Amino acid sequence: MSQTAANFSLELKDLRKSFGKTEIIRGVSLAVRPGERIGIIGPNGAGKSTLFNLISGRFAPSSGQVLLNGQRIDGQQPYEINRAGLSRSFQITHVFPKLSVFENLRCGLLWSMGYKYSFWKFLVDLKDANERTLELMSMIKLDKKRDMLAANLTYSEQRALEIGITIAGGAPVILLDEPTAGMSRSESRDFVRLIKEVTVGKTLLTVEHDMGVVFGLADKIAVVVYGEVIDFDLPENVRANPRVQEAYLGSTVADAQSGGH
Amino acid sequence: MNTHYEYKPANVGRWLIWTLFALVLAGVPHIFTSGLGTTVLTQMGIAIIACLSYNILLGQGGMLSFGHAVYTGLGAFLTMHALNRIGDGLPLPVSLLPLVGGLAGIGFAVLFGYVSTRKSGTTFAMITLGLGELVFALSLMIPEFFGGEGGVSGNRVVGPVRAGISFGPPLQVYYLIAIYTFLSVAAMFAFTRTPLGRMLNAVRDNPERVEFVGYNTRMVRYIAFILAGFFAGIAGGLGALNFEIVTAEVVGTARSGAYLLFTFLGGATFFFGPIIGGILMVLAFVLLSEFTKAWLLYLGLIFIFMVMYAPGGIASLIMMNLRLAKYGRLRQIWVSYLGLGVCALVILTGAAVLIEMVYHLQLGSAVGPQLLFLGIPFNAGDMNSWFGSVFVMLTGLGLFELLRRQYLREWSDIQERIEEDTKGQDLL
Numbered sequence: 213m214s215q216t217a218a219n220f221s222l223e224l225k226d227l228r229k230s231f232g233k234t235e236i237i238r239g240v241s242l243a244v245r246p247g248e249r250i251g252i253i254g255p256n257g258a259g260k261s262t263l264f265n266l267i268s269g270r271f272a273p274s275s276g277q278v279l280l281n282g283q284r285i286d287g288q289q290p291y292e293i294n295r296a297g298l299s300r301s302f303q304i305t306h307v308f309p310k311l312s313v314f315e316n317l318r319c320g321l322l323w324s325m326g327y328k329y330s331f332w333k334f335l336v337d338l339k340d341a342n343e344r345t346l347e348l349m350s351m352i353k354l355d356k357k358r359d360m361l362a363a364n365l366t367y368s369e370q371r372a373l374e375i376g377i378t379i380a381g382g383a384p385v386i387l388l389d390e391p392t393a394g395m396s397r398s399e400s401r402d403f404v405r406l407i408k409e410v411t412v413g414k415t416l417l418t419v420e421h422d423m424g425v426v427f428g429l430a431d432k433i434a435v436v437v438y439g440e441v442i443d444f445d446l447p448e449n450v451r452a453n454p455r456v457q458e459a460y461l462g463s464t465v466a467d468a469q470s471g472g473h
Numbered sequence: 474m475n476t477h478y479e480y481k482p483a484n485v486g487r488w489l490i491w492t493l494f495a496l497v498l499a500g501v502p503h504i505f506t507s508g509l510g511t512t513v514l515t516q517m518g519i520a521i522i523a524c525l526s527y528n529i530l531l532g533q534g535g536m537l538s539f540g541h542a543v544y545t546g547l548g549a550f551l552t553m554h555a556l557n558r559i560g561d562g563l564p565l566p567v568s569l570l571p572l573v574g575g576l577a578g579i580g581f582a583v584l585f586g587y588v589s590t591r592k593s594g595t596t597f598a599m600i601t602l603g604l605g606e607l608v609f610a611l612s613l614m615i616p617e618f619f620g621g622e623g624g625v626s627g628n629r630v631v632g633p634v635r636a637g638i639s640f641g642p643p644l645q646v647y648y649l650i651a652i653y654t655f656l657s658v659a660a661m662f663a664f665t666r667t668p669l670g671r672m673l674n675a676v677r678d679n680p681e682r683v684e685f686v687g688y689n690t691r692m693v694r695y696i697a698f699i700l701a702g703f704f705a706g707i708a709g710g711l712g713a714l715n716f717e718i719v720t721a722e723v724v725g726t727a728r729s730g731a732y733l734l735f736t737f738l739g740g741a742t743f744f745f746g747p748i749i750g751g752i753l754m755v756l757a758f759v760l761l762s763e764f765t766k767a768w769l770l771y772l773g774l775i776f777i778f779m780v781m782y783a784p785g786g787i788a789s790l791i792m793m794n795l796r797l798a799k800y801g802r803l804r805q806i807w808v809s810y811l812g813l814g815v816c817a818l819v820i821l822t823g824a825a826v827l828i829e830m831v832y833h834l835q836l837g838s839a840v841g842p843q844l845l846f847l848g849i850p851f852n853a854g855d856m857n858s859w860f861g862s863v864f865v866m867l868t869g870l871g872l873f874e875l876l877r878r879q880y881l882r883e884w885s886d887i888q889e890r891i892e893e894d895t896k897g898q899d900l901l
Contacts, residue, residue, distance in 0.1 A: 268685065290684040300685055308678040311671075319675045322668045323687030329696055331669040338668070381686060 220279070221246045221385050221415040222267070222298070227276035227286075229259075229266055229439075236262050238439035239276070246384070249416040251430030251447075253423070255460065259439040260419040261303060264387050267417075268300040269293040280385060295323065299383035303390045303419075305370045307377065309363035313354050316362050316373055318345045320380030345380075351410050352376040368399050372406065379410050386411055388418045392425050404428050427451075435459065491659070498651040502644060511643045513759050518647070518654040519711045520751035524739065525661050526704035527732045532741030533665065534697050535677030536590075537598045540605030541705060541732045546724030547581050547608070548574030548706030549713040550619060556627040556713065567632040567640050571653055571710035578706020579699055586698035591691055593680055605726050612721040624720030627713075640714070650711050657704050662744055664700065673697045731758075734776055740788025749787050767832045774824070782877075800894060802887045809880040816873035823866025826851060830858065 222244045229237040236259045244250055252260050265271045267278055269290040278286040285293045308316050318341060325341050327333065335341075349355045352372045357365060362373055371391065378386060391407060392400040404425055407418075420426045426433060426447075433450045435443040437459045443450050450456055501514055523545050530536040552574040559565055565573075589600040612619040619625070630641045638645055664670045672693050675683050680690045713719050722728065731754060739750025761768040783790055797803045826846055830853040833844045842854035851858045 289689070291687050291689050294685055294687045302682075306679060306682045308675045308682065310678050311674060315671060315674075319672060319683070320686045322672065327668040329669050329672075329692060331664055331667040331696070331700070333668065334663070334666050335668060335671060336666065377682070377686065 220244060221248070221281060222417070223277075223279040223282075224267070225277040225279070227263070227266060227278065228274045229262060229271060230274045235274075236439050237266065237273070240436070240439070240441050242434060242441060242444060244415055244417065246415055247413060249411075249429060249431045250418070251426035251433045252417060252419045252436060253421075253426055253433060254436035258436045260436050261389055262439075263436065264300060264389050264417075264419060267293075268298065268387060291323075294381065294383065297383045298385040298387070299378050299381055300387035301374045301378040301389055301391060303393055305367075305374050307362040307370055307373050310361060312359045312361055313349065313365070313373060314345060314358045317348045317376050317380050318342070320377035321345065321348075321382070324381035324383075348376050348380055352406065368395055368403065371395065371403065375407060375410065379414075383414075385415045386417070388416065390419055390421060392420065392422055397424075400425055401428075494658070495655055498655055499648075502647055508643070509759075511647055513755055515643065515647045515650050515715055516755045516759065517752050518650040519708050519715065520735070520754045521654055521748050522657045522704055522711070522751075523708035523732055524736045524747035524751040524754065525658060525744075526701045526708065527736045528741055528744075528747040529661065529664070529673075529697055529701040529704075531733070531736055532743075532746065533670065533677065534673045534694060536593065536694060536698070537733075538589075538601040538729070539598055539726065539733065540585075540601035540603075540608075540729050541701075542724050542726070542728035543585065543605055543608045544578045544581055544702040544705035545709035545712070545732075546612075546719075546728065548578045548709030549719045549723050550625065550709075551577035551706075552710035552713040553625045553627050553719045554618075556629060556631065557625075560628070560631045566635075567629055567714070568638075568649055570714060571707045574706040574708075574710020574713065575703045576706065578702040578704070578709065581706075582699045582702025586695055586702065590694040590698050593676075593690070593694065597694075601729075602726070605724075605729050609721065609725050612724050619721050620719070622721075624718050626718040629714050629717055646715055650715065653707060653711055657707060658748070661704060665744055669693065669696060734772070738776065738779055738786055740786025740790075742785050743788040743792060746786050746788030753787075765829065765832075766836060767828045770828055771825075796891075797887060800891050802891065805887060806880070806883050809876060809883055812876045813873065813880060816869050816876055819869030820866055820873060821869075823862045823864070823869055826858070826862035827866065830862070 220243045222242075224240050224242040227237055227240045228235065240263060242250075252263070254260050262271070266273045266286075269285070269288055269292070272287045276286065277284055280293070280296050280298055283296065285296055285298070288296075308319060311319065318335070321341060321344055322328075325338075325344070327338060327341065346355070349358060352375060354365075354369060354372060354376070357369065362370065365373060371394075375388070375391060378388070388407065392403050395403060400422060401424075407416075407429065416429075418426070418429055420429070430447060432445065433443075433447050434441050435450060435453075435456050442459060443453050443456050445453070498518075502511055505511070505514060523541075526544075527538070527541045530538045530541070552570050555563065555565065555570055555573045556567070559567065559570075585604050589597055589604065592600070613621070629646070630639050632640075640646055640649065672683065672688055676688075676690050676693045683690050683693070709723065712723070735750035735754035735757075736747045737750070738753055739748065740746025757768065757772055761771065765771070779786065785793075794803060797806065829844060829846050830851060833853050834842070842852050844851050844853060
């Protein structure tokens with residue numbers, strides 16, 4: 213690990229991904245310092261979620277590199293990347309529906325606390341894991357729903373649980389894919405506060421549609437259009453960038469055209 | 474709903490249940506003292522282990538296996554060969570032989586599971602089906618190991634007699650099997666309370682998410698598959714000791730299908746469901762098959778009925794109604810249960826007469842069209858018998874459907890009330 217590389221929590225180097233002949237991600241380079249909160253914005257179909265899928269190992273990139281604390285993780289399995297210290301949430305709620313809130317959170321941290329594939333220890337006796345789970349449960353404010361099955365939670369509670377599972381393992385780098393999707397304005401506002409609280413000190417990347425959420429959450433903003441990062445800067449600079457404004461205004465036209473193929 | 478008590482250190486209720494279970498295992502042969510009673514009870518112990526081991530895959534891991542008999546069956550064959558080696562001087566007590574079956578189960582699960590657990594869902598199911606057919610085909614091709622048509626037989630009374638235990642009398646075999654049953658059930662229950670056991674549930678619920686919390690889903694499935702193979706092998710080994718003969722059909726697809734069917738009937742979503750399933754399996758195979766030639770047809774009908782109306786099996790029916798009882802609402806609905814039960818009996822009677830008449834005409838036509846059903850004479854050649862039984866069945870079906878709608882209304886009403894009472898804390 214070289215000294216310069218380790219200065220970044222997460223670094224993307226000329227990352228590319230094609231599905232068939234269509235190149236979805238067209239050479240993305242991005243460097244995120246430890247503790248930074250990055251908002252990723254862009255029009256529909258710009259490749260924001262695909263970018264997350266490449267970083268987290270859901271898809272393997274066609275070319276380019278992903279470095280986590282200076283170590284290459286591109287092409288690795290999702291569980292290997294997670295063990296290396298990167299955790300993500302999903303745009304569509306991805307919890308364990310037939311397990312309770314408590315169990316959901318505990319499943320999120322068992323590996324990181326070293327219990328791995330153990331079938332010779334009882335869960336009841338794992339004092340550290342159980343206490344940490346209770347802590348997480350009050351952090352995401354679901355302590356009153358402890359034994360409720362995740363399938364029976366309300367939508368925003370499920371979103372909170374999703375965040376809880378994501379941070380449970382204590383990964384220093386967190387990717388959140390549209391955490392407030394489908395929420396009302398006031399729900400979003402509370403939720404942003406929650407996200408800030410539970411990710412203190414972590415490196416955070418968030419894909420988000422709601423501009424209010426992004427500008428409230430992010431230290432820096434990356435604008436993705438057509439699989440490329442056209443701007444990566446402080447929020448006020450991004451807002452003032454004419455290229456970004458153009459991309460956003462033109463997005464409806466562009467979407468209609470790309471849908472026509 | 475099933476985790477609330479988990480954090481309490483000492484659980485009186487649980488000790489009570491396990492003590493009761495041990496007492497029942499120890500006591501039942503003194504209630505059913507006949508030879509048939511001991512036979513049935515012994516087989517129940519074996520079936521319980523087999524169905525519970527199958528449910529590690531189906532209910533806990535969401536793995537639909539069509540080839541579980543491979544592991545019980547191969548466990549049985551290896552146990553039988555080991556038993557025959559004891560006669561040649563292998564220094565192994567007969568009481569430990571089922572562990573040979575268990576080790577065989579582990580060995581074959583390590584081998585075959587490596588292939589099948591790579592994938593989940595339909596692919597997994599197809600691979601297990603293929604492996605089941607493969608092993609069954611091999612069993613007919615290698616008579617040196619599988620004994621060909623006649624199977625492999627042995628004599629369990631080969632070891633030295635210690636403290637009067639020779640395993641000659643069926644009751645001694647029963648108690649050996651009861652001990653294995655108790656230990657296996659306890660071990661499999663314990664497994665559901667471990668990190669791997671819980672992650673297996675998580676893999677069942679949402680395999681993709683599991684990959685993003687650090688777990689290799691394939692590894693979780695693989696280890697669980699091996700553990701299931703171990704207990705399946707024990708069940709097979711106990712079967713070998715009990716019957717003293719093992720034939721190729723124990724690795725066959727029909728046997729695998731029976732494990733699936735009865736685990737499902739008993740209820741795959743609760744730990745104790747397959748225990749009920751195992752008991753029913755033996756009742757059907759030993760008693761129902763004595764009662765009527767058409768037993769497989771009845772079994773099929775019951776299975777279809779359960780899949781349609783109670784997909785959680787008998788265990789979930791019990792648990793749902795226990796929940797009603799907990800909130801004191803069972804008395805609001807028991808009349809409907811009575812009505813549904815009577816209607817089901819009426820349907821069954823009509824259908825049974827029809828089925829029995831068809832079977833009688835097909836199989837027993839040499840003795841004439843007369844047959845007795847529950848002591849009542851019927852003439853399968855007379856149209857009146859046919860119309861009568863069709864009429865009875867249709868009446869039953871019509872009434873059942875009417876009552877079922879009434880019942881569903883009552884049921885949802887009660888659910889709403891419970892929800893109100895508990896302010897949504899105890900949702901089903």
